[in-house]
Structure formats: structure tokens, C-alpha cells
Amino acid sequence: MPKEYKTPKLDELEKGPWPSFVKEIKLAAKKSEMSNDLLGQLEQSYNEKLGHWKHGGIVGVMGYGGGVIGRYSDLPDKYPSVSHFHTIRVNQPSGWFYTSDALRTICDIWEKHGSGLTNMHGSTGDMVFLGTTTDHLEPVFKDLTEAGWDLGGSGSDMRTPSCCVGPGRCEWACYDTLQRCYDITMRYQDELHRPAFPYKWKFKFAGCPNDCVASIARADISVIGTWKDDIRVDADQVKTYADEGLDIFNDVVLNCPAKCMRYDGEKKEISIDNKDCRRCMHCINVMPKALRPGVEQGATILIGAKAPIVEGALLSSVLIPFLDIDDEEEFEAFCDLIEEMQDVWCEEGKNRERVGEFIQRVGMGNFLEAVGVEPIPEMVAYPRDNPYVFYEDFYEDEDE
Amino acid sequence: MADAAPQRITDIGPPDFQQFLPPVVKANYGKWKYHEIVEPGVMVHVAESGDELYTIRAGSPRLLAIDTIRFYADLADKYCDGHLRFTSRHNVEFLTTKKENVAKIRAEIEANGNPVGGMGRSITSIVHTQGWVHCHSAATDASGVVKAVMDEVIDYFKEEKLPAKCRIALACCLNMCGAVHCSDIAILGIHRKPPRIDHKNLDKICEIPNLSASCPTAAIRPATVEGMPSVEVIEEQCMYCANCFTVCPAMPIADPENDGVSIWVGGKVSNARSEPQFSKLAIPFIPNNPPRWPEVTEAIVKIIEVWAANARPYERMGEWIERVGWPRFFKLTGIPFEKEHIDDFKHAGLSFKRSAHLTHEA
Numbered sequence: 001m002p003k004e005y006k007t008p009k010l011d012e013l014e015k016g017p018w019p020s021f022v023k024e025i026k027l028a029a030k031k032s033e034m035s036n037d038l039l040g041q042l043e044q045s046y047n048e049k050l051g052h053w054k055h056g057g058i059v060g061v062m063g064y065g066g067g068v069i070g071r072y073s074d075l076p077d078k079y080p081s082v083s084h085f086h087t088i089r090v091n092q093p094s095g096w097f098y099t100s101d102a103l104r105t106i107c108d109i110w111e112k113h114g115s116g117l118t119n120m121h122g123s124t125g126d127m128v129f130l131g132t133t134t135d136h137l138e139p140v141f142k143d144l145t146e147a148g149w150d151l152g153g154s155g156s157d158m159r160t161p162s163c164c165v166g167p168g169r170c171e172w173a174c175y176d177t178l179q180r181c182y183d184i185t186m187r188y189q190d191e192l193h194r195p196a197f198p199y200k201w202k203f204k205f206a207g208c209p210n211d212c213v214a215s216i217a218r219a220d221i222s223v224i225g226t227w228k229d230d231i232r233v234d235a236d237q238v239k240t241y242a243d244e245g246l247d248i249f250n251d252v253v254l255n256c257p258a259k260c261m262r263y264d265g266e267k268k269e270i271s272i273d274n275k276d277c278r279r280c281m282h283c284i285n286v287m288p289k290a291l292r293p294g295v296e297q298g299a300t301i302l303i304g305a306k307a308p309i310v311e312g313a314l315l316s317s318v319l320i321p322f323l324d325i326d327d328e329e330e331f332e333a334f335c336d337l338i339e340e341m342q343d344v345w346c347e348e349g350k351n352r353e354r355v356g357e358f359i360q361r362v363g364m365g366n367f368l369e370a371v372g373v374e375p376i377p378e379m380v381a382y383p384r385d386n387p388y389v390f391y392e393d394f395y396e397d398e399d400e
Numbered sequence: 401m402a403d404a405a406p407q408r409i410t411d412i413g414p415p416d417f418q419q420f421l422p423p424v425v426k427a428n429y430g431k432w433k434y435h436e437i438v439e440p441g442v443m444v445h446v447a448e449s450g451d452e453l454y455t456i457r458a459g460s461p462r463l464l465a466i467d468t469i470r471f472y473a474d475l476a477d478k479y480c481d482g483h484l485r486f487t488s489r490h491n492v493e494f495l496t497t498k499k500e501n502v503a504k505i506r507a508e509i510e511a512n513g514n515p516v517g518g519m520g521r522s523i524t525s526i527v528h529t530q531g532w533v534h535c536h537s538a539a540t541d542a543s544g545v546v547k548a549v550m551d552e553v554i555d556y557f558k559e560e561k562l563p564a565k566c567r568i569a570l571a572c573c574l575n576m577c578g579a580v581h582c583s584d585i586a587i588l589g590i591h592r593k594p595p596r597i598d599h600k601n602l603d604k605i606c607e608i609p610n611l612s613a614s615c616p617t618a619a620i621r622p623a624t625v626e627g628m629p630s631v632e633v634i635e636e637q638c639m640y641c642a643n644c645f646t647v648c649p650a651m652p653i654a655d656p657e658n659d660g661v662s663i664w665v666g667g668k669v670s671n672a673r674s675e676p677q678f679s680k681l682a683i684p685f686i687p688n689n690p691p692r693w694p695e696v697t698e699a700i701v702k703i704i705e706v707w708a709a710n711a712r713p714y715e716r717m718g719e720w721i722e723r724v725g726w727p728r729f730f731k732l733t734g735i736p737f738e739k740e741h742i743d744d745f746k747h748a749g750l751s752f753k754r755s756a757h758l759t760h761e762a
Contacts, residue, residue: 009690009691010691012691012692013543013544013547013548013691013692015551016547016548016551017515017551017554018459018461018515018547018550018551018554019459019460019461019513019514019515020461020513020547021461021462021463021533021543021544021547022547023461023513024461024463024464024465024468025463025465025533027465027467027468028465028466028467035465038533042532042533045532045541046532046541046544046690046691048656049656049657049659049688049690050532050654050655050656050659051531051532051535051536051537051538051654052532053532053534053535053536054536054649055536055649056536062408063408063410064410071534071536085534087534091413091414092414093414093415093416093417093420094414094417095417095485096485096486096487096488097417097420097421097422097425097483097485098420098483098484098485098486099419099420099476099482099483100472100473100474100476100477100482100483100484101473101482102415102420103469103470103472103473103484104470104473106469107466107469107470107473110466111466116465116466116467117463117464117465117466118463118464118465118466118469119462119463119464119490119530120460120462120464120469120486120490120492121462121486121490122577123527123528123529123577124577125488130463130533130534131534142408142409145409145410145412146409148412148415149414149415150410150411150412150413150414162488164488165485165487167429167430167432168417168421168425168429169425169432169445169453169455169495170432170435170445171432171433171434171435171445173430176430178417182413182414182416182417185413185414186413189411189412189413190411193410193411209670209671209672210670210671210672211669211670211671211676212488213488214488214582214669215669216582216669216676217581217582217667217669217676224671247713250713251713251714255673255714256673257673257674278671279671280671280672280673281670281671281672282672282673282714285672286714288434288435288436289434289436292433292434307571307574307575307576307580307581308574308576308581308641309574309575309576309641309643309646310614310616310641310643311616311746312616312745312746313576313581313678315582315676315677315678350613351610351613352614352643352647
């Protein structure tokens, strides 16, 4: 018989209208002693205001260095079933589309081999299996791969790429996020499973500048859909929005960051000076029936985002203003550039130095030179405002 | 080799997403024309072909038992020909071409305790980390704080009554699994005491050069302590980031009385109107107060209410603050402005007010 824990603190979190994670743990605890001991340990954490997990050790499946995060309780005698409580990251399908049968297969595998608790999904995008023991790792991996699934990334490797819903269900997708996310994932399986980088490397694919996967905040390579030509305007639909009461002047025109829109209130007509349009998406977001991105579509490639650890947080910055990434040749060139950048970073980067931090340390100009990309004004918000310029070549006296 | 073991399957990658797409998605892939939110939490996408796809979005606790996933699967079988998806913010979405199924799905998923909403000018599910449920470096719990906050703001999830969307995220330490640093409201677990050094074991389990190099402020120096190779920490240089603990378990930093959460506001990742920006510090420290963190929920509700009452339509938290100025933000929210709010890390001067653009009251 499993121990029955009194959990007065956690029980408080079963109350209230938002769905409760405590209910989920209790549900799993009916079938799993692991989840039951998790409940006991978590209640203790709530009493002590202190976590009780130890640092991960090196655990994994044969031949992989990533995908499993070792986790051990620091109270193994008290909560023996969570003495080993490793996490498994399972690479999600592009766009998080599933069939019910696929989900049931996943659930059955996890019922057999672990706590029955998951995250749908982890922040990076993987399905997360929370809690299993070392001796179950090979068996769960075998069952997963036989059913067509594989592990995601962890540690200093290429992390599991993720993408927005894209052309699957969004009219704003300016390239095929689902396909390109899948292509990159398949192309770099070795980099994903066998950590050989200075630190993690993340790809995120967003179909438009709304960036529903937060690529600009956290991906080493952010691929953000955009377009080159004019915003498509359906004049009749503009009139309909006006007739239905949308305040086009205040809510749309005045919010345009480029001030490139005009609105004729009498005729209920919008005009856009597209050469000044910054592709911010606001007007399109507000009037999706009337305005659409142009048809010459592609993506802006940005580099270097990360969270604060170690040297401070960074947003990605522009590397390639426009790339027709759906085009196979341009996609190949993109992959070549990625590999070139990774080579330079692997060669010169320090331990636990993300590529964004590496660029900060060596200088963007030097980085561009090393990877063979020409500097262009699109890469900066403004040129430098200090005179501390490094020159490698200058005339010595004898040159004169 | 006749007796070779069966081939071990590796490096197959995820299943091709194509096999999971609903037929209507396959038929209209890349040919969607527009969408509209028809009621809170329900939108319809209309394709150039005229086909319609209804999406019902429901909140979930992210931490799910397999029985709950099976319930989602059963619901998808019943109403969606077995198709469903999840969003980048942990919501579950049921996809159907049958308008008449919308109300039925809503009824059943709500009966299971999952609210429908999180679209448009709303607060959607909180992106968060593992916390005390599963992480070794957590300075606070994640799921518990999130549950407590969402219980308070659930009406903003279920209805579209805010000026714009409001994205809340939580990270239980500075490693920030997830993009909390660009959120309208970020809840961030922090430590406030330098690491304790386990001199006896440090040299056995850690590489001292790596450990020294891990410190962003160079506060960790190699030292011999009682004849053993170890390190010393220059405590006044430590800002408790815990990167040392990540590379060396002999540097524990968690501390019940000094750990807690900080609140950050005004970040965004979308390019709409204004450029993406980081969240900025609103409240430096609130002690951990499980199980419901009432001081945290109260502060967040206050910030949301002040923004909602004062922002113009479509103005995100950060855009509103940018327009009215930070002095007004602190005044209206009643949050005291303290020394900790003024940056003193690298390039701190960039955040100082370097103009006379100030509002004044006569």
C-alpha cells in the first residue's frame, strides 16, 4: 500500500476556478507511487519554502547525450519512489498537431514506464515526461522509437526546434513554418542528440512579425516571416469595418509606427505608403478581413537571443533582412550559413557562452567577417555613437 | 553477422506533422483567407475555398496526468474526428469544421474544469517553468504561483475586456526556461543571499576553473581552504544569479527566508506597433508565501487593473507605460520606487532618463 500523505497546503491549490496541477498529480498518484511520493515531497517544499531536487547526474540513453535530464530527490529515504525522477524530453510534432491515437500511444508508453505526469508542453516545445528511473530509460526509448517518436535536445546541443501553427491554420504565415521546423529538426539530428556545442542553440520559426513562438526573445536563430511587396487591401471590407463601428483613424492609423497610412473618413478608404511600411502587423491584426500581408513572402533571419544567464539577456538582431526560405536553394544557403556560424562559435566560443554572448564578446563586425556576411545598415538600430573603433590595418611610417 | 541483435532505432526525429493535420487543414494549407473571434475562446478560420475551421481554445494546468490527455483525446474523437493541437502557451485547442459542435465541445471541456478563452484582448495561460515540482535551482514554485494568479484573473481569460492582450510568464530562477523577460508581466524567482560553499566536496565534484569562469561579476576566486582546493566568494560582488550552482552543486544558494519573487512589466515579443522589448523591474522582492502567494496575486491584479483603466485600445502594458511615463506607473499602482529599480549592471546609464521629457502636475 502506498503511503497516504496529508497535503493541507497543496489542497488549497485544488480550490479556485483555474484547472489545478495538484488535481493532476493526485490523479496520477492513484496509479503511480512515484507521483504519490512527489505529492509528499512537494507538500514538504511548500512547508519549508525550499525545493528538494538534487542536481542532475549524467543519465541518458545509449548513444545520445541529450534528451534526458537526471533528477534525484535529496530526501530519498523519506520519498523512495522519487529517489530517481528523471525527465524525458520527447520531440513534439511541428505546430503541436496530434491525433487522438498518437496521444493515446504516448500515454500508454508513459503509463508503463514512468510517473504518468507530463508537461504539454515544456517551454522549448517538447512533450515532457516528468519522472522515471534510470532502468526505464532504454525501455521507454525503445517503445517511443518503435512508435515513431524520438527524444528532444538538452544540455549543450541543438535544442528541439519549434514553430507557430503557420500555414496549417493562419492566414498570416509568410513561409511554411511547420515544414522548415521539421526540415531543420531532421537535418540536424546528430547535433540535437549529441551535445558538442559550447552551449545550447535554439531555432524558432514564427510565420509573421507577431512572433507567436517568442523567437526574438529566446532563439539563437529567430526566423520571422515577413513580406516585400504591398499590403493587400480589400476596399469593400474596409468599408464594412467602418460601418460596423471600428474607429479606423484612432485604432489603426494612429497606431501605425511608420505613419504610412491615411484614412479618408468620408469615402471610408485606406491608403498605405508601402515603401515606409515596417511590417509591424498592427493594421492587419485589427482588420484581418480587409488587410493581408503582401504576396512576395519570406522571412527575416535574426541571431542571438537569450535569457539573462550568464552575461545578461539579449534579443535577437537582424542578420538577413529578407530570405525566401521556402525556396530550396535559399534554404540550402541558410543551412550553409548556420553551419559556418556554428563552426566559428564552436572553435572560439567559451564554455556556456551562447552565440549572442559570443558575438558581444568578439564584436558583431568581426563575427560577420568570420562567417562571410557583409555588414548592412539593417543590422543596427543606429551606428555606433562612441569613437572607440578598432582597426587591424593602418599605415606604418615606412608605408608612406 | 547472422546473430546480430535487432537494429536499435535512433535519430528518426519527430513524426512528420503531415500525418496529424486534419483533412480541412491539408486541403487549405497555406490558403487561409482570414479569421475572426466569434465568441471568447472560439475563432473561425475561413479559407479561400470557403471552408471553415472552428478552434475552441481551453486553458490547462500544463502539468497534465495522462488520464487528462486521454480525456482530451476522447473529446477530439467525439467532436473533431480525432484532431487537436496545443498552443505555445500550453492551451489545448479542439479543431472542427462543424459549427454545431462548438457549443458541445465548450460544454464538455468546461465541465472538466478547463475554461474556454485566452484569445484576443485577454490574458491567456501563463508560460512557466517547473519550480519545486521538478527543478533543482528553483527560487520559488512555478505551478502554485501560476494557479493562484490565474484563479484571480480567470475572468480576463474567459472574456475579452482588456485594452490589448496581456502575456504573463513565470520563471522560477534567472535561467528563465521560457521567454519571461519579454512579457507584459513577468514573475521571476530570485535568490538574495550568496551561495554557501561546501569546501569538503567542492574539489571532488566541480572543476574550479570552470566554476570561477561561470561568475558574471568575477566574484568567485580559487582559494585553498583548510588545505583543500576550493573557492572563495567576494560577497559584495555577488548578485545571486546562481550560475555557479548550475555548474557546481557544491555551491547551494536556495534559502527559504531570502528566496522569493520579483515582478517585471512592460515587455513584449510581438512587432505590432512598437518593437519587441524587455520587461522592466516593477517590484524587486516579495517573499515566498505558499500555498497561494497572496502578496504576488494582489500586486498583479493591481497592475492589471491600473493598466486596463488607463490604457488606450490596443496599447500593451509597456506601450501604455512608455506613453505616460514610469513615474505615473509607480504613482498609479502605488508601488514604491526604490534603489533596486535603478540599474547598476553593464551599460546601466542607458536606462537613466536623459532628457527633460517629464510630465508635471500643476
